[in-house]
Amino acid sequence: MDKIQNTYKVISNEQLCPQFWRLVFDAPQLAKEVRPGQFVHIRTNEQGLEPFFRRPFSVYRVQRYVEIFYEAVGPGTRLLSRKQKGDTLDVLGPLGTPFALPPQGTRQVVMIAGGIGVAPMLILCDVLKNKKYELVLLYGGRTRGHVYPMKEFKDNGVKVHVATDDGSLGHKGRVSGLFDKIALDPQTTFIYTCGPHAMMGAVQEFAARHRLPGQAACEEIMACALGACLGCSILTKNGYKTVCYNGPAFDLDEVVFH
Ligand SMILES: Cc1cc2nc3c(=O)[nH]c(=O)nc-3n(C[C@H](O)[C@H](O)[C@H](O)COP(=O)(O)OP(=O)(O)OC[C@H]3O[C@@H](n4cnc5c(N)ncnc54)[C@H](O)[C@@H]3O)c2cc1C
Ligand code: FES
Structure with missing residues (x-):
């Protein structure tokens, strides 16, 4: 799949424990194409210039929707943690070289x-x-x-x-x-x-x-x-x-x- 930049709907964004959050968004084509080890580049601010750059996140899981799993460590991830169901998310991906699969003979x-x-x-x-x-x-x-x-x-x-x-x-x-x-x-x-x-x-x-x-x-x-x-x-x-x-x-x- 070519890298695409698109805006997707947030399905949920929950704090799973004091450290970690899981954000789920509806991106059918991305869900179909992404491979383990690839990542997405997310714009975390809705407006203004800060943070200027997108932030990279591994794809954590793909079921019906695409999931990322993240730790709120700084301005970008803290903004992300404020996203709510129904908000939009500007995502570029899938990006990067995925994991190679185990060779034959692996047990x-x-x-x-x-x-x-x-x-x-x-x-x-x-x-x-x-x-x-x-x-x-x-x-x-x-x-x-x-x-x-x-x-x-x-x-x-x-x-x-x-x-x-x-x-x-x-x-x-x-x-x-x-x-x-x-x-x-x-x-x-x-x-x-x-x-x-x-x-x-x-x-x-x-x-x-x-x-x-x-x-x-x-x-x-x-x-x-x-x-x-x-x-x-x-x-x-x-x-x-x-x-x-x-x-x-x-x-x-x-x-x-x-
Ligand atoms: C390919 C890739 C996949 C990633 N996947 C995930 C993921 O699935 N979940 C997740 O929570 N985070 C992931 N990260 C890290 C995540 O991108 C950073 O935590 C995030 O960009 C921090 O943004 P911020 O604005 O909240 O904090 P910032 O203020 O940008 O950073 C907070 C602190 O973390 C340090 N930092 C930022 N990015 C990195 C990095 N990549 N490596 C080491 N230190 C860093 C900064 O120097 C600073 O000290 C991934 C990074 C890469 C490159
Ligand atoms: S972030 Fe620009 S080359 Fe990797």
């Missing part, structure tokens, strides 16, 4: 997400759930207040393991404390990861040690989101690449995490 798919990095994983589960993989989610959040969406994964048959920094839910400590749930077989295990660079760096190191293949969904602050301004470039083993056009999904071993 265990492990998703490793930190915080809002869980956003591209549910649409991925929806696509993978009928393909006989063992689906595992290792999720790291700061507190139990950051752990809402897990039920949606469990309903999809995903084995969910949670770590929180403060130990208020699940394993106490970093998500790397859950790496013992990963089957260490490069022929049959495939990893997807999204979250802070430090976390994805730890995943990359672990995967390299055990020769496990995978994909990483990267995030960078964006302006055009069309591959034109180069503002979202990141260093990879093959030179600088843009997150918005070459990514967000990259081979896990390609990205240079600082």
Whole structure:
């Protein structure tokens, strides 16, 4: 599908827990075409110039409508959280390179997400759930207040393991404390990861040690989101690449995490 910019109707916008919101909008063509790992670029202000740039959000789920899952961290996302049923939403998308699907022979798919990095994983589960993989989610959040969406994964048959920094839910400590749930077989295990660079760096190191293949969904602050301004470039083993056009999904071993 070509990237299209359109105005859609907001179906709902609910606060799921102290940290996270889910916004649902009616965009039939986008719903049909979007692939796991792709994102949309949303204009968050109705009028005026602030915030000047659109804001990027992974597509969280596509059922009848398109869903995004977000954390209100600054002016753009706070404006978004004020949207109500029946309001309009100016959206550009679908954008970016989607996740590659697991290679033949894969038996265990492990998703490793930190915080809002869980956003591209549910649409991925929806696509993978009928393909006989063992689906595992290792999720790291700061507190139990950051752990809402897990039920949606469990309903999809995903084995969910949670770590929180403060130990208020699940394993106490970093998500790397859950790496013992990963089957260490490069022929049959495939990893997807999204979250802070430090976390994805730890995943990359672990995967390299055990020769496990995978994909990483990267995030960078964006302006055009069309591959034109180069503002979202990141260093990879093959030179600088843009997150918005070459990514967000990259081979896990390609990205240079600082
Ligand atoms: C491809 C992609 C997909 C994304 N998907 C989601 C998603 O599904 N849900 C979600 O909540 N957020 C997602 N983000 C991040 C989201 O775009 C930012 O949180 C949002 O732009 C912040 O806008 P703001 O105006 O509210 O805050 P700002 O004032 O713009 O930012 C608040 C703080 O967050 C930092 N920040 C902003 N964007 C990023 C970024 N991309 N990476 C690291 N730090 C950043 C800023 O430096 C600042 O410190 C995604 C980003 C990208 C690039
Ligand atoms: S945001 Fe302009 S090139 Fe990616």
